[in-house]
Amino acid sequence: MIDTVLAQTDILSLAFWATVLAAGVRLAISVGMAALGEMINERAGILNLGLEGVMLIAGFAGFAASFESGSPWLGLAGGFAVGALVGALFALLVVVLRADQVVSGLGLTLFGIAFTAFLNREIYGGGSTPPRAPKPGVWEIPFLSDIPLIGEPFFSQSQVAYLAIGITILLVFFLRQSYWTIVLDAVGEEPRAADAAGHSVVSVRFVATTLGSAFAGLAGALLIVGQLGFFNTGITAGRGFIAIALVIFGRWRPGGIALGALLFGTLDALQFRFQTLETAVPFEFFIALPFAVTLAAVAFGTRRARAPSALTIPFFRETEQ
Amino acid sequence: MTTPADPPPATSEPDKELQTVRRILGSEVGVLLGSIGLALLVGAILIAWAGQNPLEVYRIIVTESLFEATGWRDTLIQATPLGIIGIGLGYGFRAGVWNIGAEGQMIMGAVASIAIITYIGELPAGVVILAGILFGILGGAAWAAISAVLHVRFKVDAVIATLLMVFIAEPLLNYAVRQPLKDPATFLPQSRTVGNGELPLIPGTDVHIGVLFLFLLVPIAAWILSYSRFGYLIRAHGANRYAVYANESRPGRLPFILLVLGGALAGAAGYIQLAGVQMRVASGTAAGFGFTAIIVAILGRNNPIGVFVAAIGLSAMLVGAEAAQRALGLPVALTQSIQAIVVVFVVAAEAIEQRLKRREGERLAAAAELGVET
Numbered sequence: 178m179i180d181t182v183l184a185q186t187d188i189l190s191l192a193f194w195a196t197v198l199a200a201g202v203r204l205a206i207s208v209g210m211a212a213l214g215e216m217i218n219e220r221a222g223i224l225n226l227g228l229e230g231v232m233l234i235a236g237f238a239g240f241a242a243s244f245e246s247g248s249p250w251l252g253l254a255g256g257f258a259v260g261a262l263v264g265a266l267f268a269l270l271v272v273v274l275r276a277d278q279v280v281s282g283l284g285l286t287l288f289g290i291a292f293t294a295f296l297n298r299e300i301y302g303g304g305s306t307p308p309r310a311p312k313p314g315v316w317e318i319p320f321l322s323d324i325p326l327i328g329e330p331f332f333s334q335s336q337v338a339y340l341a342i343g344i345t346i347l348l349v350f351f352l353r354q355s356y357w358t359i360v361l362d363a364v365g366e367e368p369r370a371a372d373a374a375g376h377s378v379v380s381v382r383f384v385a386t387t388l389g390s391a392f393a394g395l396a397g398a399l400l401i402v403g404q405l406g407f408f409n410t411g412i413t414a415g416r417g418f419i420a421i422a423l424v425i426f427g428r429w430r431p432g433g434i435a436l437g438a439l440l441f442g443t444l445d446a447l448q449f450r451f452q453t454l455e456t457a458v459p460f461e462f463f464i465a466l467p468f469a470v471t472l473a474a475v476a477f478g479t480r481r482a483r484a485p486s487a488l489t490i491p492f493f494r495e496t497e498q
Numbered sequence: 499m500t501t502p503a504d505p506p507p508a509t510s511e512p513d514k515e516l517q518t519v520r521r522i523l524g525s526e527v528g529v530l531l532g533s534i535g536l537a538l539l540v541g542a543i544l545i546a547w548a549g550q551n552p553l554e555v556y557r558i559i560v561t562e563s564l565f566e567a568t569g570w571r572d573t574l575i576q577a578t579p580l581g582i583i584g585i586g587l588g589y590g591f592r593a594g595v596w597n598i599g600a601e602g603q604m605i606m607g608a609v610a611s612i613a614i615i616t617y618i619g620e621l622p623a624g625v626v627i628l629a630g631i632l633f634g635i636l637g638g639a640a641w642a643a644i645s646a647v648l649h650v651r652f653k654v655d656a657v658i659a660t661l662l663m664v665f666i667a668e669p670l671l672n673y674a675v676r677q678p679l680k681d682p683a684t685f686l687p688q689s690r691t692v693g694n695g696e697l698p699l700i701p702g703t704d705v706h707i708g709v710l711f712l713f714l715l716v717p718i719a720a721w722i723l724s725y726s727r728f729g730y731l732i733r734a735h736g737a738n739r740y741a742v743y744a745n746e747s748r749p750g751r752l753p754f755i756l757l758v759l760g761g762a763l764a765g766a767a768g769y770i771q772l773a774g775v776q777m778r779v780a781s782g783t784a785a786g787f788g789f790t791a792i793i794v795a796i797l798g799r800n801n802p803i804g805v806f807v808a809a810i811g812l813s814a815m816l817v818g819a820e821a822a823q824r825a826l827g828l829p830v831a832l833t834q835s836i837q838a839i840v841v842v843f844v845v846a847a848e849a850i851e852q853r854l855k856r857r858e859g860e861r862l863a864a865a866a867e868l869g870v871e872t
Contacts, residue, residue: 226657270842276849279596279657280796281842287789288838294831299548303829410831415665422658459677461669468665476652493856 191325197446198330205442206341207232207400211420212427212434213348214260214392220429221385222365222487226282227267228393229417230289235260235394236401237293240408241300244310252310252402253337253395260394261387268386272379275491286417294410307407313337337403344392349431361385365485368492378492393417415468422471428482437474444470529851530797533843541836550826558825559818559833572817573810574709575775579604579767579787581712581809584794585719585802586763590756592723592800593735597757599645599660600764601788602667603638607765608772609674610637612779615695616679626694631769638765639758641667646757650750660757664788672781679779688780697774706774711766712806719802732756764788790816790834793841812837 211228218225225231238259243252267285270276297303313336321332352358363371364381372378400416401408419441427433448463542552563569583600590597611634615626641663648659672687681690697706723729735742735752743749767787772779794812798805819833 270846270849274846274849274853276845280845283598283792283796284838284841284845287793288835288842291831291834291838295544295548295829295835298829298831415662418658418661422662425655425658459673461673461676464669465666468662472648472654472659472662475658476648476654 193450195326195329197450198326198443199334200446200449201439201443202330202334202338203404203442204445205438206338207396207404208416208420208423208441209345209396209435209438210341210399211393211396211417212423212438213345213431214389214394214396215420216389216424216427216429216431216434217361217392218264218382218386218389219424219488220361220365220485221382222368222485222490222492223268223271223382223386223389224278224282224489225264225267225285225386225389225393226279226421227263227285227289227390227417228282228420229413229415230286231260231263231267231390231393232397232400232413232417233289233293233411234263234397236397236413237296237408239394239398239402240310243402244301244308247311249311249313249337249402249406253340253398256398256402257391257395260397261391263394264387264390265383267390268383271491272382272386275493278489278491290411293408297408297410301408303410307409309406310402312406313403335403337399341399344395345431345435349435352431362485365487368487372492372494378494382492393420396420419468419471422475425475425482425484426471426478429485440474441467441471529847530844533847534840537836537840537843540839541832544832544835545828548828548832550828555822555826555828558822559815561818562821563814563818569814569817569821571703571705573814574705576817577806577809577813578709578712578774579771580791580794580813581806582715582767582770583760583764583788583791584798584805584809585715586760587791588795588798588800588802588805589719589723589732590753590760591795593732593752593756594739595649595735595753595756596656597642597645597660597760598657598792599642599663599788600760600791601784601786602660602664603641603761603764604768604771604784604788605664605667605671606641607634607638607761607768608779608783609671609679609768610634610640610765611695611769611772612679612689612692613674615692615773616690619690619693619695621694623694623696623698627697627773630692630695630773631766634765634767634769634772635762636765638768639762642757642761642764645761646754649757650754656753656757671779671783675780681778686780688778691777692773695773696777697770706770708770708774711770712809715763716802716806723802764791790837793837796841797844 211232215225215228235256239252239256241252242255243249246252263285267281270281271278294303297307301308315334316336316339318332322329324332360371360376360381363374364376364378364385368378371381396416397413401412405412423434423437423441426437427435445467448466451458451463452460538556542556545552545555561569563573583604587597587600611630614629614633618629619626621629642660645656645659645663648654649656675689676687679689681688683690697708699705700707700710723732731742731752742752746752768784771785771787772783776783790812791809794805794808797812798808815833815837816830819828819830822828822833823830
């Protein structure tokens with residue numbers, strides 16, 4: 178994560194900010210993708226607090242696929258698939274069986290942390306020098322990558338960045354003008370009405386939870402396969418929960434979430450940069466900063482934001498409520 | 499008309515037995531035990547995959563944690579922070595207030611304790627211990643109060659408000675033991691030892707007296723939950739918070755109190771673990787107790803007595819797992835995975851149970867409507 182280029186420490190220069198922004202985009206990708214996934218299931222009324230666990234399990238699976246096959250793209254696909262699989266199991270629990278979403282999600286996160294630590298130890302030794310898998314290459318777009326300030330962050334990135342940005346743009350458009358968006362929101366806001374209109378609340382929630390988790394799995398793989406190339410215990414370091422906060426910050430809209438992820442990523446990048454500067458402020462302060470700012474942003478920036486009405490409320494068709 | 503002397507119909511005898519079996523299986527304890535059994539089965543498969551004999555591993559876990567003298571001691575000592583934190587979290591969970599940031603609250607309790615102990619360490623032991631536990635409680639409560647303000651005043655979801663504070667507490671701890679609280683006698687980032695603040699042992703044993711704090715807390719917390727007005731409010735808030743708000747001039751007060759209370763107990767556990775076991779504060783001082791306590795509270799059904807049993811059980815699992823790691827090289831992470839699987843199975847079993855009850859209720863209601871005797 179830490180940039181090897183530490184020479185540009187003049188915080189007023191354009192080059193400094195171009196480097197920070199470039200790192201910010203890299204750091205935003207994974208957490209933003211996880212938040213987009215969580216947004217999908219939350220809009221259907223399902224809260225998945227297991228996001229951190231999904232990212233770890235799918236990320237580890239993606240790493241294993243990438244390491245064994247030598248192809249990072251197979252790793253990303255594997256992360257997406259395993260994310261979907263874990264999501265389907267979670268949906269079985271909270272959508273079909275209607276188990277408590279908070280407890281189930283926390284259980285999934287705790288399981289993901291411990292289970293990937295176990296697997297990593299059993300398969301890859303779990304040492305301090307983990308094996309490395311190949312990473313996707315960098316794609317420099319001719320001419321555009323030479324633009325000052327935005328050239329480096331947006332047009333000279335790892336190939337996974339373009340994948341993530343592409344998926345985000347597709348989601349923005351798909352959710353803006355789709356019949357399925359209306360069904361999704363109806364199920365999350367007024368499940369009884371959706372049910373009366375002939376839509377199966379359970380099916381929509383099942384698909385949304387599986388798909389949301391698949392994107393979270395892809396997010397884990399983007400981080401571990403696409404950017405780091407190695408796995409370590411608890412390597413997601415709270416990003417799953419940051420993603421859940423970003424959904425609130427972005428008011429359950431992909432555009433807002435993408436913006437929030439960029440802000441968080443840039444802050445995180447600045448934090449790495451400030452750690453290396455000789456300042457009077459202890460570096461631990463900068464490590465805590467992204468979390469503090471996320472909390473403050475959720476507290477002050479979203480006071481009028483409203484969660485989907487049926488979030489965390491199970492739906493029973495057969496009885497009057 | 500039957501006379502009292504009539505023998506019961508012959509068919510009712512096995513029926514009754516069956517009913518008893520069903521009642522036990524359907525009861526909370528039965529569901530819990532069944533889920534734990536299933537999770538242990540899944541765990542056995544994982545252990546076998548890791549190349550060990552599951553029965554041998556489980557035998558080591560049980561004997562090393564419950565049937566050896568040192569095992570019992572370690573189980574009790576590790577259960578203490580789990581139980582103390584779990585009781586506080588359970589109060590909150592019961593009311594639907596999800597404090598999952600006890601790890602950070604425990605850290606800040608330990609940091610506040612060691613700060614005051616470093617400052618007044620020369621005073622008599624009794625004073626230092628009292629100050630240590632007081633500052634532990636204050637440190638944890640103050641840290642939780644930040645989350646409580648964010649939750650109650652700024653409407654931040656409690657899960658987010660409490661959990662993100664853990665990621666702020668950890669760097670603060672690292673800074674504290676690197677700079678202001680660092681022991682100048684060593685090169686490592688760690689605080690001084692607690693010195694006079696060390697908890698004495700219970701006479702005749704090698705268990706520190708902090709364990710007694712848990713044994714005192716359990717009956718008091720159980721009594722408060724069942725019989726006091728505060729306990730009633732907690733239970734009512736969990737069942738239907740709007741019913742509570744209808745009679746409250748300040749609706750946020752109970753969630754606020756519960757978050758701060760959870761933090762206070764986590765902070766107390768931070769001091770007890772510091773002054774009874776670790777003796778110094780260093781990076782990673784809470785050692786995951788704050789997170790494991792979430793499982794303890796959930797498995798203990800958010801009820802102090804259940805939490806106590808769960809704390810002993812999970813502590814025994816961890817102590818046994820450490821023994822298994824020493825003896826067979828089996829990672830402790832596997833035991834933690836099994837604990838999480840237990841949680842998932844328990845919620846699943848509960849949901850299925852609720853569903854069956856619902857079905858049964860509907861069947862009875864439908865039958866009553868038709869005038870059919872059931």
